Amino acid sequence: SAVISQKPSRDICQRGTSLTIQCQVDSQVTMMFWYRQQPGQSLTLIATANQGSEATYESGFVIDKFPISRPNLTFSTLTVSNMSPEDSSIYLCSVGRDLLFFGPGTRLTVL
């Protein structure tokens, strides 16, 4: 199984600002995903981070709000832009193909 780390583990941000979350994997992986878990809810896929090309976003998520970078096969970033209190969630990266593993998550609170 892959070892996945995320930074920061938590943050409290002001409305209107942006936060970049990093995801680092200890081995090269082809598939990397970003999920959001709103308070008391299940996980929802934001996008698939593609190495060397633009991320593939799910319905309801747009690049201007959640820009994603994937410079290589072990690293990705998710930025939450122009934040509002509704963006308060846990953001998780996951990697794998037919077996998916998750990072520890980033708990974001927007005031």
Added chain:
Amino acid sequence: AQTVTQSQPEMSVQEAETVTLSCTYDTSESDYYLFWYKQPPSRQMILVIRQEAYKQQNATENRFSVNFQKAAKSFSLKISDSQLGDAAMYFCAYSGGSNYKLTFGKGTLLTVNP
């Protein structure tokens, strides 16, 4: 579109007893994977068990086993000899096709009583 339904928002079990968590799904795919993930208060998503749809044999991992009924599109999780550390939110998830994206159910909060 694929959907995953967990009809039990909360369940409780006595320590050392057995509990079954229910999950149904809807898909038009013939080849897919089903998962149970556990999320304790630490919020870490932990893979409990995986079932490949083309395998008729039910997956088992120590005290955790599934009852996979492909025709009924049902995928329940049985936890035997429940332990206090099993207390967590349990999510059923589906992955199909070639994109490996997970679709999650709403989760079942399991409480284990001493």
